[in-house]
Amino acid sequence: MTNTPSALALHDHARLMAGYNRWMNQKLYEQALTMPHAEVVAERGAFFGSIFGTLNHLCVADVIWLKRFAASAVSPLAELDAWPAPTSLTMPMADTLPALWAIRQQLDELIERWVMTLDDEVLARPLDYHNTRGLPFHKTLFFLVIHFFNHQTHHRGQVTTLLAQQGLDPGVTDLLMLIPEAS
Template sequence: MTGDTRFTLLASYNRWMNRRLYDTAATLPHEALVADRGAFFGSILGTLNHLVVTDTIWLKRFASAPEAPGVLTALDDTPMPTALDAIPYPTLPLLRERREWMDALILQWAATLTAERLGGSLTYANTKGTAFTRSVLGLATHLFNHQTHHRGQVTTLLSQAGVDMGVTDLLALVPDEG
């Protein structure tokens, strides 16, 4: 069985945008990346760390399901983050290395999202310990939507720092069928 093409497209877009975002961020000095810009996670680096932290949390939750795909065992040695505003990677090069690794894992995981898997549910606890049971389809969609939301914030922060991201639309990866 192959994965749902919608999620493989979203995973490909996720990696493509993250690479472009990190390339753009790398044009700024470290001081500009860690400057508090009044964003929810303070800085460009803070927001990018938040995305790695939350992707780790969600993928570890998906890995906890009894029918979890084997690709997620790559996270076995990764501790579960406890704070959404943690900065486990204090420099862009360290963060980028982890982001690249995570994006490759997300691509592999997305390829396992069959209709059967997406039709199931996942029981998990949030960072405050509150339990939920929600559809895998909804949670997988949230993972990618959350990325897009915060990348949009980062592109605004980059723009405020004088750096233009250029095209950021998913449409750039949707093939023309004409």
């Protein structure tokens, strides 16, 4: 990744966010995996109910978006053809947190490989897709990738709060920690 604003490219943003995604998921799962299963799945009043429900939603949403992105170019995302298409935003991806963590790690590895295939030309292309309600959209891939990573950050923030309410601290969560020093 380059360090000067004039040399920054759209793909640099995607690569930074993919690294941040993996880093934060590791931190959150490390904390959540110390909790008893009953506590991880306990209803906590969050939008997706529990810590597990929120982490599961992130996996579901990532699969939905990655399957859409797979249509934009030949890439490692073709591996997702073997994965079932989520039928809802809460479709169970696993029964236990360790099993969900295994899925999360596969997704994070796939995301990092995928963003390495992106260049600014690909990111500038439009992507036609349908949302989960079947409505059609035509949007620039780069902005959809920004949404993809922002969605993850949004829900990981919720998990961070839920963990903090249980006395667990994942430590520093700021993207700032991964931004390289300027030369």
